[in-house]
Structures are given as C-alpha cells and as structure tokens.
Amino acid sequence: MYLYDQYDQAMVDARVEEFRDQARRRLEGKLSEDQFKPLRLMNGLYLQLHAYMLRVAIPYGTLNGRQMRALADIAETYDRGYGHFTTRQNIQYNWIKLEDAADILADLAEVEMHAIQTSGNCIRNISSDHFAGAAADELVDPRPYAELLRQWSSFHPEFSYLPRKFKIAVIASETDRAAMKLHDIGIRIVSNSEGEPGAAFYVGGGMGRTPMIAPCIREFVPLDRLVTYAEACLRVYNRYGRRDNKYKARIKILVHELGAEEYTRQVEEEFAHLLEQGVEPPIAELDRIRTYFADPDFEDGPKSVDRSDPDFALWVERNTVRHKHDAYVSAVISLKPVGGIPGDASAEQMRLMADLAERYSFDELRVMHTQNIVLPHVRIADLHALWSALDEAGLGAPNLDTIEDIIACPGLDYCSLANARSIPVAQRISERFAAKGRTAELGELKLKISGCINACGHHHAGHIGILGVDRKGVENYQLLLGGSEAQDTALAKITGPGFDEDGIVDAVETAAEVYLREREDGERFLDTYRRIGMTPFKEALYG
Amino acid sequence: MADTGDSDIGGTSPDDVQLRFREDEPVGHAAVTVDAFLDQSNANAVRVEPGDDARELIPHLQRIALVEVNFPAFGDGRGYSSARILREAGYAGELRAVGDVLVDQLAYMRRCGFDAFAPDAALDPNDVEAALARWPHVYQEAADARQPIWAERHA
C-alpha cells in the first residue's frame, strides 16, 4: 500500500499545525463560529447532537495494522472505546472534544493518516473497490489512480470552496463494488481497442434528496490526462454549480439542468484549454505510485477447506470472496453482529483485526462501504485459524450481503439532521430475521437505512431501503424496494404510506415473504422484484 | 471604502489594500463593473463579481492594470476560478481580492494568482505571516510560481 515520502509527511504535518492554530484562534474568539465552521469541517470535525464528531480519512479504504491500532488508541484515549466505520470507507468518532482535536490529528499524522477534507464543500476522501488488488475480475488495481487524485485534490487552491461537497470513486472492473455511478465523479479504468488503459468518466451521480445515476461523459481519457480532465470537470462545476440553494448545489443538478451533452461540451472546452497549462503530473509519478501497490508474494497452497465444521463452512460460504490467486481468498469480517450497531468496532476488536491482518493478510485491511472490514489476501490454508480467532471475538457473523448485513446511518441517535433513528431499526430487523432463522434462506438481500432524506445510509440503493421521515413530530419510516448500487445501478421506489417503528420491521418481513412465495429458481430478492414489479408487494403490505 | 463620487462604481481604493505583492504603482482610481468595462473602451480597472464570466475580459487584457475579484462571502469560491483563468490567459496586472477575504483563505488565493488583498476587516499581520509560510510544498500546478510536489519528485 501507499507510503508517505517526506513531501506527503510534511504536508500532513503542516495541516496539523494549521488546524492547531485555527482552533486556538477560535477558542480565543478571533474566529467566529461561521468562519471556523468550514475550516473545522475540512478537518473532519462536525458538531453533532451531543458532541463533536471526527471523521478520519481512510484513503480508498486501505490501511495497515499499525494504522488500525492507532485508530484503536484514539478510540480509547479520546472517545468511549469504540469507533464507527462509515459508508465512505472512513471511521468516525462520536464523542470528541474540540480541545483534543488537534492532538488527535497529530497522533494520526504519526501513522500517515489524517482527517483532511472528510467534510466540507471540497473534494472528499476518494473511495474505491474494497477488493482492489485482490479481485479476480479487475483490469488493474484502481488504487494508484485514486492516490494520484488524492494528492491532486488535497489542499486544492481553486476547489476548496465549491458549491457543495464532491465525492469521487475509482474502480477498475466491470462489477461495480463502489457504487461508482452514484458519485459526483465515478471513474472506471478501462482499456481501449488498442489495449491501452484509460479512464471512463461518469459525472453527476448522487444520492441525497434527488438521487441520480451519473451519465458517462467521456468513455476514454488517456492516463496521462487524468488530472487535467478531472480539473476541467471541477472548474465547470465551481463556476456554474448553483450556490443559491444548498439542496440544488451538487454537480448532479448542474449536469441535469444543463443536460449531460452541454456539460460535456463545456468540460471538453476547458480540458482543451487546461492541456496547455501543464497541470498534469508526469506518467513517472503514476509509475512511482504504482510500485507501492505491487502484488505481495503470493504462494501456492491448498485451494479448498475442510468443511466438516458447519459453522466454519457457513462462514466460508458467506464471507469469503474469490481472489485472483487461487490459493487465496478475500475474507470479510462482519461488523454486523445480530442486534449490534452496524459498523461499530471496539478498540479491542480493532486491535484484533490489526493482529490478524499482520498474521494472515500481508498487513493489509480494507474498509468496505457496507461498513465491514476485509482482509484482502488470506491463504485458504489459514482460513480456519482466522475464523476461529474471529469467532471467539464475536466477529465471526456469517452474514455478508444478507438481510443482517444492514447499512445504517447514525440517525437520530447522533445526527442533528435526522428525522428518525436508524440504528434501533437495524438492530430489530437483524434480530427478527436471525431469531426466525430466515437469513440464509433469503440469500442476498441488501437492506439500507437512512435517518433522513440526505441518504447517508444509501436507502435509494437498497434492494430494500428504509427512509426515516418526520410525520407530525413522530418518527415514521418509508419503505423502498428495488434499488441497486452494483453494475446494474437502479434507484429504489417507495411502496406507499410509511410505517411506525414496529410497523416497518413487520413490513420488511412481509416484503421478504412475498419474495419467498414468488421467487423462481436462483432468483435473488432484487431479481424477483424486477420480474413481478411493485404490485404484489403493495398488496401484501397495504391490501 | 473611499468615496469615488460615482454610485455605479463599487471598487476599492489603494488605501483599502492591506497586502500587495507587486512593485508597480497601484491604479489610483476605482474599478468599474464588467458590463461597464465592456461598454467603455478607456477603463483600465475592472471589478469581477462571482457571477461574472472572467473570460469576457480576455480580449482586453493588454489594457487592464487592475482586476478586483469580489468575495461577498468567503464561502463562495467562484473567484478562485476567475483569478486562475485570468492568469492562465496571461494577465499580468494587479489581481486584487476584495470583500470577505480572511486569513485562512490567503494561501489558496495566492496560489490562484492574487497579488493584492483588500479585506473588509483588516487581517492580523502575525496571522498573515503564519498563513503565507504555512505550506512547505504544494501538490498542484496553479497560477503561482511554485513547483508541485510531483515536479520536485521527478526533477
């Protein structure tokens, strides 16, 4: 994985000092809260319902054992002993004091980490495929391109006061595991007819209150023009994105209002101009970054496991994913124990995951946007030992991509924007299905919960989505069906009137029953929904 | 703001400029709006508002000695693009950031090509010094003379 050189380290250190100075000026009253707010946001510091929240960047979700241990230390020293992994492949701490923030950033800088641009109206932490470098189906490892863009977007002088936040995802396979088309810019590394690698740009996707799937605005940008093209996309947005209404300020609205064609025309014009300006790093820089992502030394070994222990067999079946080397798999550590808080991990669990990564996965971990952790390169021969250690620590839930593997935003338990709680609903649904033993029978079923229209829980992209709304001062939940964030990206549709907290748990069960009744051979929930449509579900829910 | 005696003009006077990184004599009169500038052929100082298209000035850069870019609110970042666009087009005159210009945005503004600052509220000189010395390196090519890190790495 990428390691800082003296330049990267100097920049992160300078940022810590800058923030320390800003926090001091705030505490001395030299900065108003209005002036301080965007500065603290660009260092990941939000004011929530009860305290400050700090969001730490995990660039493209990749980290090593030492970094994971530092995250555990921060949880213990400055928070309540746990952290929360998010849908942006980051980690959040919910109980932070402003006076501690600069010290935390300094601790992070010691392990080549930071909270730079994890919030605010700037280019955010760049996300990627959580199986990058391990997936059997990828063209190349997408992370060097994400790292190139991370450096370009860090402290960007022109694009730090954008109309709104800006999220970029980079992938390099047909299968989209990063919801790329639901980003402000989604980049897929592709190869053209001559076999040369380049980047397809999708611009103007997003969730929130106006969900949109990004159109492809250019099928092939040569790799030695990647930064220039991104710069052109951003400049058109910075100049013409709406600033009169924050709900219309994302780039998706600009692309929609101009039309993809006109937006593209303007980008191409800007691109032609910027090509003359020499903003592109040399290809040697991309080559330098690539060397950090070279394959570890994979060794041949057994290609199958002894499945005589049914619990182990179930975990292997559910939580391991094919690897490009046939003696390895990627193993998913579920942070979704039945009845638990999705994405939460204690300091102790983080340390264990760090140990296991060092022992079994070439010292690498990944954060998934589904709020789980991946050990990307595990020898099949080591799987049983790994599983035993996880199981003992309560991290062995065999529920990847099942109805227990719920994505939930922090909701009204923490978030000041929330209409309703998300976490208790997630807990009750996973408990309900686990108690009835129906999880395995239902197979792949992605359930996502947001506590308000901002959609941090990606409810639009759930096979089943739940959206918390406020109904005359009472928490109410809308049910949505049929979303997908994968290569067949689709937006979920609302079934009808909302439910109260008990009602929404029942409603999810009703929808699951319709699926079990109607499904044909090999169909997942989503496939059945697509075939039979909304009506049978509506009848069962409201009939 | 100095009284210019012309209600159509909202420009700053040299007296309002707190920081200037140029040697030449500042323009002694106020700037006109982009529309007014495009209408009258003798003006040499123009004020760009966030919604203006700085590219409209490009055919006339030779005769401009001062461009003021107004930041009515510091969070509106359009002025950064306006500045860079003018520098990229070869504009060499004074580029003055005016309005809600705060010390924490100064370093980025310098990188986008601003070489004079007329903030609504005076900046603390110590804070200015710290802000301008903050970044040991920069990651991007922009409108200043600094070498990006990638250029230093592959020098």
Ligand code: SF4
């Ligand atoms: S979706 Fe709404 S409630 Fe949930 S975290 Fe985002 S803003 Fe808060």
